[in-house]
Amino acid sequence: xxxxxxxxxxxxxxxxxxxxxxxxxxxxxxxxxxxxxxxxxxxxxxxxxxxxxxxxxxxxxxxxxxxxxxxxxxxxxxxxxxxxxxxxxxxxxxxxxxxxxxxxxxxxxxxxxxxxxxxxxxxxxxxxxxxxxxxxxxxxxxxxxxxxxxxxxxxxxxxxxxxxxxxxxxxxxxxxxxxxxxxxxxxxxxxxxxxxxxxxxxxxxxxxxxxxxxxxxxxxxxxxxxxxxxxxxxxxxxxxxxxxxxxxxxxxxxxxxxxxxxxxxxxxxxxxxxxxxxxxxxxxxxxxxxxxxxxxxxxxxxxxxxxxxxxxxxxxxxxxxxxxxxxxxxxxxxxxxxxxxxxxxxxxxxxxxxxxxxxxxxxxxxxxxxxxxxxxxxxxxxxxxxxxxxxxxxxxxx
Amino acid sequence: xxxxxxxxxxxxxxxxxxxxxxxxxxxxxxxxxxxxxxxxxxxxxxxxxxxxxxxxxxxxxxxxxxxxxxxxxxxxxxxxxxxxxxxxxxxxxxxxxxxxxxxxxxxxxxxxxxxxxxxxxxxxxxxxxxxxxxxxxxxxxxxxxxxxxxxxxxxxxxxxxxxxxxxxxxxxxxxxxxxxxxxxxxxxxxxxxxxxxxxxxxxxxxxxxxxxxxxxxxxxxxxxxxxxxxxxxxxxxxxxxxxxxxxxxxxxxxx
Numbered sequence: 025x026x027x028x029x030x031x032x033x034x035x036x037x038x039x040x041x042x043x044x045x046x047x048x049x050x051x052x053x054x055x056x057x058x059x060x061x062x063x064x065x066x067x068x069x070x071x072x073x074x075x076x077x078x079x080x081x082x083x084x085x086x087x088x089x090x091x092x093x094x095x096x097x098x099x100x101x102x103x104x105x106x107x108x109x110x111x112x113x114x115x116x117x118x119x120x121x122x123x124x125x126x127x128x129x130x131x132x133x134x135x136x137x138x139x140x141x142x143x144x145x146x147x148x149x150x151x152x153x154x155x156x157x158x159x160x161x162x163x164x165x166x167x168x169x170x171x172x173x174x175x176x177x178x179x180x181x182x183x184x185x186x187x188x189x190x191x192x193x194x195x196x197x198x199x200x201x202x203x204x205x206x207x208x209x210x211x212x213x214x215x216x217x218x219x220x221x222x223x224x225x226x227x228x229x230x231x232x233x234x235x236x237x238x239x240x241x242x243x244x245x246x247x248x249x250x251x252x253x254x255x256x257x258x259x260x261x262x263x264x265x266x267x268x269x270x271x272x273x274x275x276x277x278x279x280x281x282x283x284x285x286x287x288x289x290x291x292x293x294x295x296x297x298x299x300x301x302x303x304x305x306x307x308x309x310x311x312x313x314x315x316x317x318x319x320x321x322x323x324x325x326x327x328x329x330x331x332x333x334x335x336x337x338x339x340x341x342x343x344x345x346x347x348x349x350x351x352x353x354x355x356x357x358x359x360x361x362x363x364x365x366x367x368x369x370x371x372x373x374x375x376x377x378x379x380x381x382x383x384x385x386x387x388x389x390x391x392x393x394x395x396x397x398x399x400x401x402x403x404x405x406x407x408x409x410x411x412x413x414x415x416x417x418x419x420x421x422x
Numbered sequence: 423x424x425x426x427x428x429x430x431x432x433x434x435x436x437x438x439x440x441x442x443x444x445x446x447x448x449x450x451x452x453x454x455x456x457x458x459x460x461x462x463x464x465x466x467x468x469x470x471x472x473x474x475x476x477x478x479x480x481x482x483x484x485x486x487x488x489x490x491x492x493x494x495x496x497x498x499x500x501x502x503x504x505x506x507x508x509x510x511x512x513x514x515x516x517x518x519x520x521x522x523x524x525x526x527x528x529x530x531x532x533x534x535x536x537x538x539x540x541x542x543x544x545x546x547x548x549x550x551x552x553x554x555x556x557x558x559x560x561x562x563x564x565x566x567x568x569x570x571x572x573x574x575x576x577x578x579x580x581x582x583x584x585x586x587x588x589x590x591x592x593x594x595x596x597x598x599x600x601x602x603x604x605x606x607x608x609x610x611x612x613x614x615x616x617x618x619x620x621x622x623x624x625x626x627x628x629x630x631x632x633x634x635x636x637x638x639x640x641x642x643x644x645x646x647x648x649x650x651x652x653x654x655x656x657x658x659x660x661x662x663x664x665x666x667x668x669x670x671x672x673x674x675x676x677x
Contacts, residue, residue: 364479369516372476373530373582374504383529387520387565 145175159190271300462644
């Protein structure tokens with residue numbers, strides 16, 4: 025899809041508005057980043073960025089109590105990769121990305137220090153850097169601050185796996201050097217009562233390529249932001265997501281691609297399935313194309329498969345365009361049930377209804393799982409998807 | 423032995439204005455080694471007959487019986503019918519994103535046979551079926567019907583027919599949208615299937631063209647949900663020359 029005349033008109037009015045205001049435009053959809061907690065007051069639930077989130081189920085995280093509880097860290101660090109602890113001030117000095125909502129601002133304030141994972145320039149790290157984070161109890165309130173720094177022309181894959189339970193609020197910055205290639209996967213495989221508020225912000229260097237995948241199966245409430253901005257022209261970001269919400273779960277994924285540099289790319293694909301009473305998913309895909317961002321290309325897509333009655337999938341793509349001089353901008357969103365015609369076709373070949381549903385669902389997630397690009401994870405993800413299915417949709421031959 | 427027996431079949435679909443009767447009592451028996459062609463104008467209920475036999479949920483059976491070798495087909499689920507030996511080659515095969523042809527065929531074969539096919543012979547069989555239908559070897563890696571041309575969809579249906587090898591095949595307008603080369607390839611596939619002992623074919627078509635390549639034993643003319651006329655292959659020649667007009671007019675005349 026390319027920009028339409030209507031979009032060009034809104035561009036013109038946007039430009040005029042900028043002139044009047046006399047400052048750089050800001051996103052109308054995303055509060056500006058700030059470390060000052062006063063800029064991130066406790067939400068009422070009416071705010072644009074909070075209107076989908078069940079605040080009462082956050083178990084008081086947003087009150088911002090101090091806590092020195094931590095998750096257990098179990099890491100696999102290939103040669104050449106270092107993990108150190110740095111102060112909050114040092115995290116800012118090396119250019120971590122400032123918080124842009126209350127949970128991330130609280131995490132930056134209360135973490136007591138940041139973990140820094142460093143991949144030096146030109147290092148080619150073939151094996152994934154794996155960080156297994158485990159919480160013991162939802163009574164534990166954990167603030168976390170993490171910086172992943174990947175030097176120029178380096179290649180690395182980072183896999184974060186969350187298990188167990190906690191009230192967990194984390195702010196993560198991924199700083200990607202010029203020409204680097206980085207693949208970040210965050211897997212949320214929490215126990216049923218966990219609450220996880222996370223913000224991953226990515227700064228993409230010149231001509232760098234970043235892939236970020238959020239995979240969420242577990243937790244009572246999981247609300248994740250994946251933000252991307254660019255340090256220089258030519259960077260590209262692929263933001264992927266896979267989620268599976270069961271009865272009562274609230275899984276919220278919020279994307280923000282801030283095209284603040286020319287010739288940059290963003291490509292978003294999130295796919296989710298829902299089953300069981302009050303399974304709720306939210307997908308917000310915000311894209312801002314700033315005035316300077318000429319020649320950019322962006323596409324975002326969200327697909328949801330509703331497997332049973334009583335589920336709710338909210339899906340909101342937003343595109344703010346301040347220049348029409350771009351390669352392309354588009355989005356798509358679709359939420360559907362199992363397609364009866366697909367099931368009929370498969371069953372007319374002798375395949376049982378249960379097996380037909382399994383095939384369709386595997387197929388639905390298949391292209392996404394392949395794109396994650398971590399071969400050792402592919403099989404595990406396929407298995408997890410099938411285990412999720414077995415809980416409900418495949419429970420009985422209908 | 424395989425006999426598909428359709429007796430006084432009545433079928434309706436639900437519409438906004440209530441149920442609409444589409445099949446008004448169809449009686450037809452397909453025995454061993456018989457090929458029956460059903461011809462008729464658009465909207466006469468030909469496809470409804472095919473989908474009703476296969477068990478599509480859209481159609482309500484309001485009367486009559488369908489049996490395969492004496493077994494009550496109408497009491498079976500869609501997949502049970504296929505496992506009992508019925509096959510429907512669809513006019514508009516459905517896309518199944520993310521599911522490869524290879525995976526689909528193996529899953530179907532396993533379901534039909536009740537056990538997984540022996541890997542080595544199966545791969546050979548699939549490659550042979552693909553080759554005979556002039557489908558590229560990489561075809562197996564593509565997703566089912568996704569991005570297939572019209573001709574590829576129909577050839578893929580016939581590849582399934584040959585690999586699943588049912589007792590009775592129902593072909594719903596398999597000839598539509600095919601150029602002459604593709605039509606020949608598809609017809610050869612159907613002929614390979616029916617040369618085997620004891621297979622039945624119900625071939626539904628709007629045009630007589632395909633009957634030059636797949637010669638029927640019986641031709642039935644379908645008009646307004648009923649069989650209006652039947653005969654041998656010569657009936658198809660008459661239809662070729664005269665079209666359906668005289669049946670439609672006859673049907674419109676009050677008795």
